[in-house]
Amino acid sequence: MALQFTLNGEMRQVSSVAPTMTVLDYLREYAELTGTKEGCAEGDCGACTIVLAENVDGKPSYQAVNACLLVVPQLDGKHVITVEGLSDTDELLDPVQDAMVKTDGTQCGFCTPGFIMALYALRQSDEEASDGVIHDALAGNLCRCTGYRPIVEAAREACASAPDNTVLEALSASSEYFEGDQSFYAPTSIAEMADVFAANPEANLLGGGTDLGILVSKEREALATVIHTAHVAELLEIEETDKDITFGAAVTYTEALPFIERLYPSFATMITRIGSRQIRNVGTIGGNVGNASPIGDTPPCLIALDATLALYSKAGERELPIEEFFLDYRKTDLKQGEFIKAIRIPKLSENQEFRTYKISKRYDQDISAVIGAYRIELDGEKVAGARIAYGGMAATPKRGVACEAALIGNSWDLATAMTMLSVVQEDYQPISDHRATKEYRLQVAGNLFQRLYQDLAGVEEALEVVAV
Numbered sequence: 001m002a003l004q005f006t007l008n009g010e011m012r013q014v015s016s017v018a019p020t021m022t023v024l025d026y027l028r029e030y031a032e033l034t035g036t037k038e039g040c041a042e043g044d045c046g047a048c049t050i051v052l053a054e055n056v057d058g059k060p061s062y063q064a065v066n067a068c069l070l071v072v073p074q075l076d077g078k079h080v081i082t083v084e085g086l087s088d089t090d091e092l093l094d095p096v097q098d099a100m101v102k103t104d105g106t107q108c109g110f111c112t113p114g115f116i117m118a119l120y121a122l123r124q125s126d127e128e129a130s131d132g133v134i135h136d137a138l139a140g141n142l143c144r145c146t147g148y149r150p151i152v153e154a155a156r157e158a159c160a161s162a163p164d165n166t167v168l169e170a171l172s173a174s175s176e177y178f179e180g181d182q183s184f185y186a187p188t189s190i191a192e193m194a195d196v197f198a199a200n201p202e203a204n205l206l207g208g209g210t211d212l213g214i215l216v217s218k219e220r221e222a223l224a225t226v227i228h229t230a231h232v233a234e235l236l237e238i239e240e241t242d243k244d245i246t247f248g249a250a251v252t253y254t255e256a257l258p259f260i261e262r263l264y265p266s267f268a269t270m271i272t273r274i275g276s277r278q279i280r281n282v283g284t285i286g287g288n289v290g291n292a293s294p295i296g297d298t299p300p301c302l303i304a305l306d307a308t309l310a311l312y313s314k315a316g317e318r319e320l321p322i323e324e325f326f327l328d329y330r331k332t333d334l335k336q337g338e339f340i341k342a343i344r345i346p347k348l349s350e351n352q353e354f355r356t357y358k359i360s361k362r363y364d365q366d367i368s369a370v371i372g373a374y375r376i377e378l379d380g381e382k383v384a385g386a387r388i389a390y391g392g393m394a395a396t397p398k399r400g401v402a403c404e405a406a407l408i409g410n411s412w413d414l415a416t417a418m419t420m421l422s423v424v425q426e427d428y429q430p431i432s433d434h435r436a437t438k439e440y441r442l443q444v445a446g447n448l449f450q451r452l453y454q455d456l457a458g459v460e461e462a463l464e465v466v467a468v
């Protein structure tokens with residue numbers, strides 16, 4: 001079956017490209033649209049930003065994504081917009097292009113198409129373009145010459161007027177695509193996915209591709225069989241009850257964020273630091289868990305929040321507390337043909353507080369050295385309950401049982417928080433690598449308890465008010 005999508009408004013049927021060809025290679029080499037640039041080829045610089053559009057709940061949704069990490073079948077059923085699609089004459093520029101020219105937002109111009117597309121997506125959305133939102137929308141784009149002031153100015157100017165959005169034509173997508181000896185499956189139901197995975201147990205599962213995409217973009221691997229989760233209806237569900245919220249494994253960070261913001265604000269702040277909008281628009285929580293990296297940001301939070309995974313295969317469904325999922329370095333409890341269906345997170349009770357802290361060299365777009373996650377239940381001055389987990393401190397994301405035992409029943413004060421520096425060493429024996437030494441990791445993991453104490457006591461807020 002051919003893949004079909006529109007490219008800058010023109011319908012394309014594609015039937016002869018490798019299913020693991022990156023969208024960036026397709027655009028530049030096949031479609032001859034070289035406005036989209038290659039910088040890093042690993043999702044960091046934003047030079048390859050394009051926009052994918054489709055109707056969501058009857059409304060058009062425009063999302064900036066990195067073309068270097070996507071493979072061509074991920075475009076199936078979508079409207080693809082590249083910088084060439086915004087305007088084809090110098091006289092009639094898109095408002096974003098016009099603003100970039102007027103504010104001198106470009107010099108060598110290499111990064112400019114990527115910035116234009118990130119801003120185009122922002123302008124098409126109904127978000128109010130506050131400075132914080134502009135910062136967030138541009139955090140995935142690097143410019144080495146211009147400096148960000150004029151680019152931010154262009155964003156303010158372009159987003160001051162509302163775009164003219166119309167409902168987009170709905171396109172159908174294929175559930176399988178073959179080329180040469182490579183196969184790409186995009187099942188639409190969980191039963192179909194389980195069948196395909198049982199028949200192809202060596203297949204690579206593909207969520208958003210922000211981890212897996214590196215294999216094709218950087219390592220140039222021609223994966224034989226890929227099963228894409230993004231069209232599986234059951235994996236896209238978000239279900240909320242009085243007690244918990246369940247995210248299907250293929251729900252993206254962008255989709256999950258409004259729910260997480262309401263229920264676990266500190267977790268939401270952490271998520272807004274995962275990659276960039278381009279990454280979060282396609283990256284999934286299921287992919288973060290399935291990737292099983294010891295420095296993935298969501299697993300420590302999910303362990304501390306006592307989340308449960310629903311795992312699914314042709315043999316049926318089973319549930320597993322997430323802390324039992326990670327067996328060893330990048331080794332999980334998934335059986336052959338089994339995949340993550342959903343992640344269920346209990347809501348916080350009245351006396352519970354949740355905080356998470358990400359320690360990395362930069363605030364935006366950086367991989368963590370240490371992630372600390374804490375669910376603390378207070379009974380007056382005493383700690384009645386604690387669930388604690390860290391990332392970056394062991395071969396897997398790991399619960400801190402000694403830390404929990406040291407807190408429960410104790411007074412919740414600064415003195416207790418300061419004693420945790422030595423307790424952390426009972427739970428964790430981290431390694432040194434290029435992100436941090438083991439001594440730094442232990443020190444910072446211990447120190448985070450003081451931050452947690454001050455944070456819950458409102459000291460940080462008080463300090464911020466004084467600083468302003």
Ligand SMILES: Cc1cc2nc3c(=O)[nH]c(=O)nc-3n(C[C@H](O)[C@H](O)[C@H](O)COP(=O)(O)OP(=O)(O)OC[C@H]3O[C@@H](n4cnc5c(N)ncnc54)[C@H](O)[C@@H]3O)c2cc1C
Pocket residue numbers: 042043044204205206207208209210211212213229249250273274275276279282283284285286287288289290291295296297298338339340341365366367368
């Ligand atoms: C520039 C950049 C910045 C990043 N920043 C961060 C960061 O700050 N913090 C962080 O934690 N991560 C970060 N990442 C990593 C990545 O974005 C996340 O891990 C993301 O959640 C992966 O989701 P995905 O859907 O893109 O996964 P994919 O790449 O599609 O898949 C990742 C892995 O999970 C498996 N998988 C996918 N779905 C399932 C499923 N349903 N069941 C079982 N296995 C499955 C895949 O087979 C693969 O092994 C970054 C990546 C990039 C490129």
Ligand code: FES
Pocket residue numbers: 037038039040041042043044045046047048049066067068069
């Ligand atoms: S080329 Fe740098 S993000 Fe794609």
Ligand code: FES
Pocket residue numbers: 105106107108109110111112142143144145146
């Ligand atoms: S204008 Fe040169 S990299 Fe941005």
